[in-house]
Amino acid sequence: MKEESSTIINIFTEYLVRHKHRKTPERFAILEKIYTLEGHFDAEKLYESMQNEYRVSLATVYNTLDLLLEAGLVIKHQFDGLSAQYEKSIGANIHNHSVCIVCGKVKEFTDKKIKKAIQSKEFANFQSTHYSLYIYGVCKKCSKK
Amino acid sequence: MKEESSTIINIFTEYLVRHKHRKTPERFAILEKIYTLEGHFDAEKLYESMQNEYRVSLATVYNTLDLLLEAGLVIKHQFDGLSAQYEKSIGANIHNHSVCIVCGKVKEFTDKKIKKAIQSKEFANFQSTHYSLYIYGVCKKCSKK
DNA sequence: TTTGTTGCAAAACGTTTGCAGCCTC
């Protein structure tokens, strides 16, 4: 999927202005990098992948990821003991995961009925932006052990 | 909700036997403690709450939580940077959470339509045991800031 | 000019690991 990167930059700019945060080049460099990445990544991987283009510190990567999280531009997963996994939120349509409780393997799947049921949910005091579903169980490989 | 604790113990015993693990008193003490706790707890809290009754090390708590996870008797949540949260799985019916991406507040809710949609999902190579749903957004308090 | 943000390194935190002794099986 092709995303208009100017849209994303605008959303972030608006967020920064509204919250009185500074529009630093590091923040936009990180945002742009994230939107070139496919699938899950962690802070370290993002940090390393940037070193050739724009030098940012790991601390700034973490700081910016938090801002992007609040701005709704990034999704955070905490699958297991490992590091937190992130992914861009705009243009990412799959939010359903099956997780093997033995080997930890994560797979994504789509399901229209589930999607519809969740997206039609409304709260009185909560404005929802996105969701993540984890179905736990045992994968075929592990059930044979 | 009142749960027959002998049922839970039987499930764990069966699991241990089937996997050729030993039935140590520590493991059963931890299991019994967990089933007296309501709501979420982390490994440290569980460890501390046991010190008066039965002395187990934190390492054993972690080890046993892993076994209980595999046995399907405990559910693990990794909400945010903090420590992992656990809860008993039998007798715990609420699996849906709304999470504020600003303040991190987690609330649980029930929804029959969502529950039905998720529980009717079947996989070809995956035997599901339970699920957790997280709907992210901004709570009323944070949206006013 | 003010003060939020950065990079760096050190610190903090939850979790895992190594090992000697113990206790299930």
Add this chain to the structure above:
DNA sequence: GAGGCTGCAAACGTTTTGCAACAAA
């Protein structure tokens, strides 16, 4: 008796923090 399990403490890896220098507003 053998080997899995325990407690303890040290080690680990991710994330956070403190601080001086920098730069956006």
